[in-house]
Amino acid sequence: MKDLFGKAILDYQLGNYTEDIKTETSISEEDDLPLPYLFRGYDEMPAIEKRAMDLSKGRVLDVGCGAGSHSLYLQNEKHLDVLSIDISEGAVKASGMRGLKNVRLQNVMELEGEKFDTILLLMNGAGMCGRLKKISAFLLKLKTLLNEGGQVLMDSSDIVYMFDRDDDGGYWIPTDMDYYGEVDYYVRYKGEEEPPIDWMYIDYDTLANAAQANGFNSELILEGDHYDYLARLTTA
Template sequence: MGQAILDYFHNENPEDLHTETSISELDELPVAYLFRDFEMMNIIEKKALQLSSGKILDIGAGAGSHSLYLQDEKKLDVTALDISPKSVEVCRLRGIKKAFAKNMLEFSGEKYDTILLLMNGTGIFQSLKVIDIYLQKLHSLLSKNGQILIDSTDILYMFDKDEDGGVYIPAEGYYGELDYIVHYKGQSEDPIKWLYLDFNTLKNAAENNGFTIEKLIQDDDSYLAKLMKR
């Protein structure tokens, strides 16, 4: 994905990305979508950016569209964080003043008033087995009265149903734990673990790790939640 973002920015024959998961077929993701402006964002993204205040940490910043809006339009102090060095290079080239290529678990230093995890922000947690590690890290990065704005989708709708409305889901593990694969220009990344969470499961995990949680928006099967220190 980082290479696609870099190619698009430099206009070096970019191609669309193709993504798939362990329960879905190949899907096309236009690289241009990662460079969209505020008006092209969905209702969840717009709400999160409107609510953002203070010192911002944008985790999983990608091409930096959320960070750029907050820095340039809202004049906020923004740090963009992404695991991809090429994505972070583009963030800097687009004018984001503070951008770092690091895993969030290895990132430390300041406290933030708003932490953003958007475009299925729960994906970064990988699995329910390790979600506590990520939530405790987020707790340590958050200021006393700060907020975490995070979105996800309940993907129960993707599973087959029987005649009575019952859903066929895997016998082992949580149904939102998927393998996620990205393809670009004939090359494929190794599968990564990606977590989609229904709101109640996120609520239980958040409360077990010292947060209060509120659902701000429900948009079809997707939602935006706000976490604060209890």
């Protein structure tokens, strides 16, 4: 991986901001992801992220911390003990430069021997398991990292609206798709392109069913303006 996300985040942190990240999926056209948005404060966060910040408690694991904006708020404003992890070396470096006290280059699936009261998976954090067939292993891993009474706060979107409707009002989903929320995700930055990664948007009902099958209770905390939502998972 070229770590284009990390390169872009580090560029912004170092004052070398000249262009935004470009993203595209197998079912959507290219779009810009403005770098300043990754450095937003609490007041600039959407309602779903603000609610997640408000609900966070105890020792927190921020999975896929990116530029560290959520972790910095929890560390500096709520004075929580936060471990921030990401698989992007550039993001980890930039987050440390921004003042995160405990940030680590780490894949959550390989994290061992630590427990948390809150696990955060924001900016479609539920999608990082890539494919629906991997959701059970992903959720079971998160369970091993939770203290008794702990919670997982994750957001995602139901992207069924992106598909055409038939005359009966149903959605026309291609038959070669295992699950309509699975996409190939492309990132481009400054003339370079990453190989596509497996990514997933998971609707709440599918997440809730997977959660129940793997020993979690699920709660729909908040729905956003565009098919997005915040869910809380707790151990059953």
